[in-house]
Amino acid sequence: xxxxxxxxxxxxxxxxxxxxxxxxxxxxxxxxxxxxxxxxxxxxxxxxxxxxxxxxxxxxxxxxxxxxxxxxxxxxxxxxxxxxxxxxxxxxxxxxxxxxxxxxxxxxxxxxxxxxxxxxxxxxxxxxxxxxxxxxxxxxxxxxxxxxxxxxxxxxxxxxxxxxxxxxxxxxxxxxxxxxxxxxxxxxxxxxxxxxxxxxxxxxxxxxxxxxxxxxxxxxxxxxxxxxxxxxxxxxxxxxxxxxxxxxx
Amino acid sequence: xxxxxxxxxxxxxxxxxxxxxxxxxxxxxxxxxxxxxxxxxxxxxxxxxxxxxxxxxxxxxxxxxxxxxxxxxxxxxxxxxxxxxxxxxxxxxxxxxxxxxxxxxxxxxxxxxxxxxxxxxxxxxxxxxxxxxxxxxxxxxxxxxxxxxxxxxxxxxxxxxxxxxxxxxxxxxxxxxxxxxxxxxxxxxxxxxxxxxxxxxxxxxxxxxxxxxxxxxxxxxxxxxxxxxxxxxxxxxxxxxxxxxxxxx
DNA sequence: ACTGTTATTTGATCTCGATCAAGGCCAGAA
DNA sequence: TTCTGGCCTTGATCGAGATCAAATAACAGT
Numbered sequence: 001x002x003x004x005x006x007x008x009x010x011x012x013x014x015x016x017x018x019x020x021x022x023x024x025x026x027x028x029x030x031x032x033x034x035x036x037x038x039x040x041x042x043x044x045x046x047x048x049x050x051x052x053x054x055x056x057x058x059x060x061x062x063x064x065x066x067x068x069x070x071x072x073x074x075x076x077x078x079x080x081x082x083x084x085x086x087x088x089x090x091x092x093x094x095x096x097x098x099x100x101x102x103x104x105x106x107x108x109x110x111x112x113x114x115x116x117x118x119x120x121x122x123x124x125x126x127x128x129x130x131x132x133x134x135x136x137x138x139x140x141x142x143x144x145x146x147x148x149x150x151x152x153x154x155x156x157x158x159x160x161x162x163x164x165x166x167x168x169x170x171x172x173x174x175x176x177x178x179x180x181x182x183x184x185x186x187x188x189x190x191x192x193x194x195x196x197x198x199x200x201x202x203x204x205x206x207x208x209x210x211x212x213x214x215x216x217x218x219x220x221x222x223x224x225x226x227x228x229x230x231x232x233x234x235x236x237x238x239x240x241x242x243x244x245x246x247x248x249x
Numbered sequence: 250x251x252x253x254x255x256x257x258x259x260x261x262x263x264x265x266x267x268x269x270x271x272x273x274x275x276x277x278x279x280x281x282x283x284x285x286x287x288x289x290x291x292x293x294x295x296x297x298x299x300x301x302x303x304x305x306x307x308x309x310x311x312x313x314x315x316x317x318x319x320x321x322x323x324x325x326x327x328x329x330x331x332x333x334x335x336x337x338x339x340x341x342x343x344x345x346x347x348x349x350x351x352x353x354x355x356x357x358x359x360x361x362x363x364x365x366x367x368x369x370x371x372x373x374x375x376x377x378x379x380x381x382x383x384x385x386x387x388x389x390x391x392x393x394x395x396x397x398x399x400x401x402x403x404x405x406x407x408x409x410x411x412x413x414x415x416x417x418x419x420x421x422x423x424x425x426x427x428x429x430x431x432x433x434x435x436x437x438x439x440x441x442x443x444x445x446x447x448x449x450x451x452x453x454x455x456x457x458x459x460x461x462x463x464x465x466x467x468x469x470x471x472x473x474x475x476x477x478x479x480x481x482x483x484x485x486x487x488x489x490x491x492x493x494x495x496x497x498x
Numbered sequence: 499a500c501t502g503t504t505a506t507t508t509g510a511t512c513t514c515g516a517t518c519a520a521g522g523c524c525a526g527a528a
Numbered sequence: 529t530t531c532t533g534g535c536c537t538t539g540a541t542c543g544a545g546a547t548c549a550a551a552t553a554a555c556a557g558t
């Protein structure tokens with residue numbers, strides 16, 4: 001059984017959490033699940049609300065149930081770089097660390113399932129399988145971060161936009177249990193500013209490149225937040241690589 | 250006892266490995282160390298030699314004992330981005346994954362301490378503390394990758410160079426158990442090309458920015474691979490942030 | 499020392515994306 | 529409806545870094 005299968009199966013079994021709650025659900029099978037259930041709680045954050053400030057002590061750990069959040073770092077003079085995009089099923093938190101150097105901000109209304117870190121870590125101590133799962137998820141995140149380094153360091157603006165759209169399309173399809181088919185329409189749950197911060201560009205360049213892709217018929221813009229892709233192969237080609245592999249986001 | 254202390258202490262106790270052999274030495278204390286010792290082997294790679302090809306099946310796991318290696322990704326058209334710099338003590342490998350999407354190349358002659366992955370993973374299964382340690386190291390790598398995303402996405406060429414020099418200086422100092430003091434001289438174990446691949450620049454820009462820093466007296470160039478920094482505060486200022494925290498590389 | 503090779507520096511020019519600036523579009527409030 | 533403020537788009541211009549080109553330095557093998 002490969003990993004993807006495992007996630008889906010375990011998600012299906014997790015009755016209480018709405019959907020795709022990887023960090024937890026992957027261990028629905030674990031004997032200590034009952035304890036995990038006992039210490040979890042849900043919390044909703046409004047769009048734009050900061051979930052965690054960089055440097056601030058943070059004693060929650062959890063995962064995204066619905067909505068979109070971003071993880072970002074800021075230079076003293078205000079330049080910002082998003083370093084992670086948190087979509088439903090993504091784990092949030094740093095087991096074993098007291099604070100985070102990242103701002104976590106809700107890009108859309110976000111529902112998080114949270115645990116008090118202390119209790120979660122106690123549970124981890126007594127559940128080796130849970131730690132194994134955390135390691136596996138962290139390795140996925142590391143792969144994503146490195147894929148993103150390639151994008152930031154070496155791709156053109158056009159390729160960056162195409163890559164981002166491809167990633168969002170793929171993630172959306174997984175969440176809705178559809179295939180990524182030609183003609184699929186999906187929401188881009190980010191403002192132009194958030195896209196710029198993610199891609200290491202300015203909002204003007206983001207806007208111009210999206211316009212260009214539209215003019216060339218590579219994407220249809222339903223409105224500024226909804227895209228339809230007539231032919232995914234072409235979009236992937238514009239992304240500059242065949243990186244279908246390995247990316248959880 | 251904090252983590253840094255622990256690493257040093259355990260390194261000291263690890264008699265057989267030359268130095269700073271984190272992945273192993275952090276568990277010199279573990280009851281199964283004997284088994285770990287039994288399955289490890291050393292191997293030397295010449296400068297320029299490829300240790301692992303991207304995509305290739307790889308059944309070794311280990312850590313760098315001496316030398317420098319790089320982890321990089323390449324686009325189909327040849328554009329390359331380094332996504333990790335592996336210095337002595339760094340762990341190399343992807344527990345639980347069969348292949349790696351990265352090229353691992355020796356930048357200088359590298360000595361690696363290696364384990365057959367299968368045996369290593371069996372050991373991990375029976376040693377929860379080892380898995381805990383792996384998680385901790387992976388989280389460090391993730392922080393490094395994200396720090397690097399900020400550099401790639403938002404820093405100027407000059408800031409990138411200054412950041413890289415600061416990172417190398419800091420790592421060098423740690424390895425030699427010195428403080429990072431003004432006037433410290435150190436080797437830059439990378440060609441201009443490797444620096445360019447790491448920073449998302451061209452070799453010409455790297456060379457020009459280094460020349461500029463030299464002309465302005467921010468660094469002294471002993472030769473193209475050896476640098477002296479008269480005043481670290483100034484160099485760090487040029488790096489654009491006060492990121493002394495959190496970066497293992 | 500000589501020779502061929504590769505790494506580095508420096509110069510000249512070009513280009514992509516940033517910056518500066520203006521205008522359009524849409525939702526919510528008065 | 530009109531006003532207002534937040535996004536988004538588009539245009540004009542600028543500049544940091546890429547690209548093209550050549551000279552110099554380091555270095556290994558003979």
